[in-house]
Amino acid sequence: MILASASGAGNAVLGLGLATAGAYAVPAVFARRITDGAGRTSLIVAWLLHAVVLGWTLLGEPARFGFGPALSVTAWLVLTVYAVESRMFPLLRARWALSGLGALAVLLALVFPGSPLHVEGSATLFALHLALGIASYGLFAAALVHAWLMTRAERQMRQAAEPQSGMPLLTLERLTLRFVTAGFVLLTATLLAGIFFGELIYGRAWRWDHKTIFSLLSWVTFLVLILGRARFGWRGRTALRWLYAGSALLLLAYVGSRFVLEVVLGRTPS
Structure with missing residues (x-):
């Protein structure tokens, strides 16, 4: 745990992580009390600090990874998507929720930093495989955020209230499916890489385990x-049910299995 680390590097990561969580907390906690400009600035600062923390964790010596860093990277990718979309849709309103998500993800990664990465196969292929998997997580998470916005907009329309998503409902639906499709392509590439190049990536052949299943x-x-x-x-609730089911299974595939190994069983994953 980084919080228990007495090393200089551990203290630096801890300080940066707490500063990042604090910057995320500003627009999340004070959403109704600060101006849009101040909230946007705080979110940008938090996003940049978050990138530094991730770089230090994933590229440092030793590089570490686990369910905490996986969630942290996923949250950062979702916020990156939001930053791009908010330029195209200035009225998009999800900043407070995403800020809270970012703060929680950073704190989880501080408490549960994972274990050092030991690459037995090709370091290049391993990095590519890991990047594909993380990117697919990020895209599916972005799809979930859009699904949540779509559900909220539909509820507000049924209550005869003005939708607060800042984006047309059909646009939200279309973007949700696009993120699902892009995430599916990357997930397919991740699985194919593991099946055909497992020995080169991990130093062992493909095996059937909880993550694979x-x-x-x-x-x-x-x-x-x-x-x-x-x-x-398929549209509306039918499509969303399948999206939620697939996302839950994907969460169990890596994050869930690593959580059980690292936290519940207290073991270092091989």
Whole structure:
């Protein structure tokens, strides 16, 4: 745990992490009391500090990874997507929720920093495989954020209230499916790399474990969603149920299994 580390590097990461969480907390806690400009500035500062913390953790000596850093990277990628979209849709309103997500993810990564990475196969292929997996997590997480915005907008419309998402409902739906499709492509590439190059990446052949099974189940679920949308025009709650199911399975695939190993069982994953 970084919080228990007495090393200079550990203290530096701890200080940066707490500063990042504090910057994220400003627009999350004081959403109604600060101006849009101040909230945006705080979020940008937090996003930049978050990138530094991730770089220090993933590229430092020794590089560490686990369920905490995985969630932290995912949150950072979601915030990156939000930063791009907020330029195209200035009225997009999700800053307070995403700020809270960012603060929580950073704190989790500080408390549960994972274990040092030991690469037995090709370091280049391992890095590529890890990047593909993380990117697919980020895209599916972005799809979940848009699904949440879409659900909130539909509820407000049923209550005859003005939608607060800042984005048309059909646009939200279209973007949600696009993120799902992009995430599915990267998840497919991740699984294929593991199947065909497992020995080169990990120094061992592909094996059936909890991570593999849940990953394949999530892949099948997302495939059904994409085909159901294309063939039967699935929309609304039906599509969202499949999205939530696939995302839950994908979460269990890596984050869930690592959480059980690192926290519940107190073991260092191999």
